Amino acid sequence: MELPRYHRLRGAYYRLEGSACPGCERRFFPPRAVCPSCKTAGLGTVAFSGRGTLYSWSRVVQPPRGFASLAPYDVGMVRLEEGPLVTAQLADTEGVELAIGMPVEMVTRKIRDAEEHGYIVYGYKFRPLLRPGGAGGP
Amino acid sequence: MRDVSIVGVGQTAVAEHWDRSIRDLSVEAIAAARRDAGVERVDALFVGNMLSGELAGQENLATLVADACGLLPIEALKIEAACASGGAALRAACLAVGSGAHDYVLVLGVEKMTDHLTDGVTSALALAADADYEAAHGISFAALNALLMRRYMHEHRARHEEFAPFSVNAHRNAALNPHAMYRTPITVDEFIQSPVVADPINILDSAGICDGAAALLVAPSSEARRARRPPVRVAASVCATDTLGLAERRDPLVWQAVADSARLAYDQAKVKPKDIDLFEIHDAFTIVSALTLEACGFADRGSALKLAAEGRIALEGDIPIGTMGGLKGRGHPVGASGVYQLVECVLQLRGEAGPAQVKGASIGMAQSVGGSGSVAVTHILAT
Numbered sequence: 025m026e027l028p029r030y031h032r033l034r035g036a037y038y039r040l041e042g043s044a045c046p047g048c049e050r051r052f053f054p055p056r057a058v059c060p061s062c063k064t065a066g067l068g069t070v071a072f073s074g075r076g077t078l079y080s081w082s083r084v085v086q087p088p089r090g091f092a093s094l095a096p097y098d099v100g101m102v103r104l105e106e107g108p109l110v111t112a113q114l115a116d117t118e119g120v121e122l123a124i125g126m127p128v129e130m131v132t133r134k135i136r137d138a139e140e141h142g143y144i145v146y147g148y149k150f151r152p153l154l155r156p157g158g159a160g161g162p
Numbered sequence: 163m164r165d166v167s168i169v170g171v172g173q174t175a176v177a178e179h180w181d182r183s184i185r186d187l188s189v190e191a192i193a194a195a196r197r198d199a200g201v202e203r204v205d206a207l208f209v210g211n212m213l214s215g216e217l218a219g220q221e222n223l224a225t226l227v228a229d230a231c232g233l234l235p236i237e238a239l240k241i242e243a244a245c246a247s248g249g250a251a252l253r254a255a256c257l258a259v260g261s262g263a264h265d266y267v268l269v270l271g272v273e274k275m276t277d278h279l280t281d282g283v284t285s286a287l288a289l290a291a292d293a294d295y296e297a298a299h300g301i302s303f304a305a306l307n308a309l310l311m312r313r314y315m316h317e318h319r320a321r322h323e324e325f326a327p328f329s330v331n332a333h334r335n336a337a338l339n340p341h342a343m344y345r346t347p348i349t350v351d352e353f354i355q356s357p358v359v360a361d362p363i364n365i366l367d368s369a370g371i372c373d374g375a376a377a378l379l380v381a382p383s384s385e386a387r388r389a390r391r392p393p394v395r396v397a398a399s400v401c402a403t404d405t406l407g408l409a410e411r412r413d414p415l416v417w418q419a420v421a422d423s424a425r426l427a428y429d430q431a432k433v434k435p436k437d438i439d440l441f442e443i444h445d446a447f448t449i450v451s452a453l454t455l456e457a458c459g460f461a462d463r464g465s466a467l468k469l470a471a472e473g474r475i476a477l478e479g480d481i482p483i484g485t486m487g488g489l490k491g492r493g494h495p496v497g498a499s500g501v502y503q504l505v506e507c508v509l510q511l512r513g514e515a516g517p518a519q520v521k522g523a524s525i526g527m528a529q530s531v532g533g534s535g536s537v538a539v540t541h542i543l544a545t
């Protein structure tokens with residue numbers, strides 16, 4: 025990933041920042057400028073909690089270029105407790121039987137192979153919360 | 163708007179054309195369409211293509227094709243709408259001819275994918291997804307469809323093998339099409355045992371990587387009698403859009419752009435789903451066929467698998483889909499697929515589809531979908 029682009033994405037990638045609409049209260053991830061519901065422009069920034077449940081998942085066997093070192097890896101769509109869905113890689117899934125509806129939480133991890141510029145691209149992934157109420161749990 | 167007709171069609175075989183370039187394929191398809199029409203005049207060229215920049219290192223593609231075909235100095239533009247590029251190119255031609263800006267317009271769909279290894283093509287196809295929030299996370303195109311498929315299986319208590327009829331039907335029809343890539347019928351067992359791409363999607367859920375070009379000559383219906391072949395009317399031409407990111411929809415299992423474009427097309431053509439004699443569906447993945455049949459009003463939510471299991475999608479069924487093999491059986495040269503669908507639909511309506519002929523076909527629908535249902539172009543053709 026090009027460095028300026030990575031820099032622009034840091035709010036969303038590190039803090040799971042999205043947008044909140046002052047007109048209709050809807051919240052969005054990823055961030056957007058205009059509310060698709062009530063058409064209010066200039067939405068405010070909101071950071072999501074990173075807690076949610078698994079909406080769907082897949083194990084990618086045939087990776088795109090730049091992801092060979094991670095393959096096979098699990099990806100999912102997560103329903104955040106604030107409402108939005110997020111598509112992301114899943115982390116720490118070894119030995120875990122994934123299931124739709126299971127609780128997950130955001131973690132920050134390396135999201136692709138190392139690149140020529142030498143910077144490692146980090147971003148959000150979601151890991152299963154196996155012990156609700158335990159360390160890191162809600 | 164003036165009434166618009168398709169007066170000529172042409173296509174190359176869909177295959178791994180190792181010895182042929184994007185230029186060679188384009189020239190062959192265009193020459194075939196012009197020969198078919200028996201009309202010399204061409205006023206403009208619209209080229210549907212998704213990946214020439216990424217995979218062939220070539221943009222400014224429409225000018226290259228116009229030059230290669232000896233058509234300079236006509237207006238020539240590339241139309242890009244991901245995998246819906248082919249349908250979008252006919253849409254552009256309909257606007258141009260319908261408005262009176264041009265009379266005879268060539269529509270070309272072309273894609274050259276097989277010069278690259280699978281990881282390169284996988285990355286290129288992911289360009290149709292959201293670059294920052296899907297592709298950058300290693301979410302391949304197959305993975306997005308796999309996420310939809312698992313959710314569909316969860317909500318409707320379906321098993322993976324229940325998607326087999328879509329693939330089996332596509333291969334059975336492709337075996338009847340001399341231009342198709344996969345001319346071998348497959349069994350349900352072969353479907354089940356096929357290698358996984360992104361669980362639960364396997365190779366036989368997915369349309370293959372290939373090369374090909376297809377072309378149409380479009381003219382005002384009032385002029386269409388001058389052509390050599392019986393003209394086929396464009397009764398509806400509609401494009402609709404939805405969010406680029408799959409996760410940004412209220413319900414990812416509702417393909418709203420597909421539904422909107424089909425509904426508006428039915429209104430334009432003054433038909434209902436039951437009037438459609440054949441449907442050239444965008445079956446890039448089996449799950450796409452299921453969601454599309456539901457969005458277009460051929461099946462209620464959650465009942466598309468039942469419709470397929472009952473054989474209603476076969477050539478002899480009440481809603482035949484992918485009659486010449488579809489994307490799955492014919493092959494899916496992405497930006498060209500939409501034009502292949504239209505060529506096949508025209509052949510069906512002229513009664514020239516050979517052993518794949520749907521008896522008495524007079525109204526056909528062809529739908530080209532880009533991204534994970536984020537842009538849908540629907541055409542209804544009629545005799």
Ligand SMILES: [Zn+2]
Nearest residue numbers: 045048059062
């Ligand atoms: Zn709003």
